[in-house]
Ligand code: AMP
């Protein structure tokens with residue numbers, strides 16, 4: 001175990017509440033975390049076991065009728081580290097329990113429907129953790145910056161999103177909304193790294209620089225998004241992302257907090273435990289019976 005721990009929990013330190021002001025952020029700061037990178041990396045590794053255990057409880061309960069599921073919404077500009085969260089945080093749990101959905105430029109078919117249509121189709125079944133790599137929030141971010149819809153339609157969308165998410169929480173979805181916010185300078189350096197390395201070119205798109213040129217407009221759109229959609233039922237967490245290790249550590253903790261809040265015990269069997277043990281013993285090789293009986297009589301701590 002590591003000795004460093006959060007001094008302020010990320011649910012408190014990172015929540016976008018009333019009066020939140022994006023323009024005052026120090027993107028290299030590590031709110032709530034008193035340690036350095038080595039402490040953070042060690043702490044994250046030490047949290048893996050608990051995250052894995054909680055995810056398995058979610059999955060197990062989903063199998064026996066518990067309707068709850070987790071939806072982690074990741075927003076952030078190009079190179080903010082969304083993919084790294086998927087790889088390094090969700091990579092700590094059983095891939096069978098995780099769904100990842102990417103939302104890119106809408107297809108012709110998607111455009112012919114309401115903006116939430118493609119989102120609803122990607123919602124996870126009970127017991128799963130679903131990650132949205134971009135989400136319905138693009139419809140109030142890129143849509144706002146590029147003027148894809150009228151101002152009146154934008155207003156409607158904020159309301160629709162809030163109502164949609166409230167419905168989801170009532171239906172058993174635990175929402176975690178994470179905005180990875182990195183600095184303009186850091187984005188420049190990360191894009192330079194992508195252009196420098198042949199194994200990163202696939203991640204680069206010429207549109208990344210076009211989007212970068214609209215940086216200030218995007219900050220304004222993110223501020224409006226926090227102002228309008230950081231609700232009590234689904235608050236935004238603003239994760240400072242110039243230090244990748246910090247962003248991953250913070251999201252790990254937010255995910256653990258959400259899963260732990262579900263208070264899930266291991267499901268009790270729908271079959272008769274003693275009877276099944278007897279039936280199994282009756283099928284075993286004589287030389288294995290003693291060892292099996294010993295294993296079965298040992299106290300099973302859950
Ligand atoms: P990436 O995640 O880097 O593959 O890029 C996906 C691109 O799709 C980004 O430039 C997004 O802004 C864009 N995108 C995602 N959703 C929408 C949307 N609803 N309308 C327009 N563009 C979108």
Ligand code: MG
Pocket residue numbers: 078079203205208
């Ligand atoms: Mg991109």
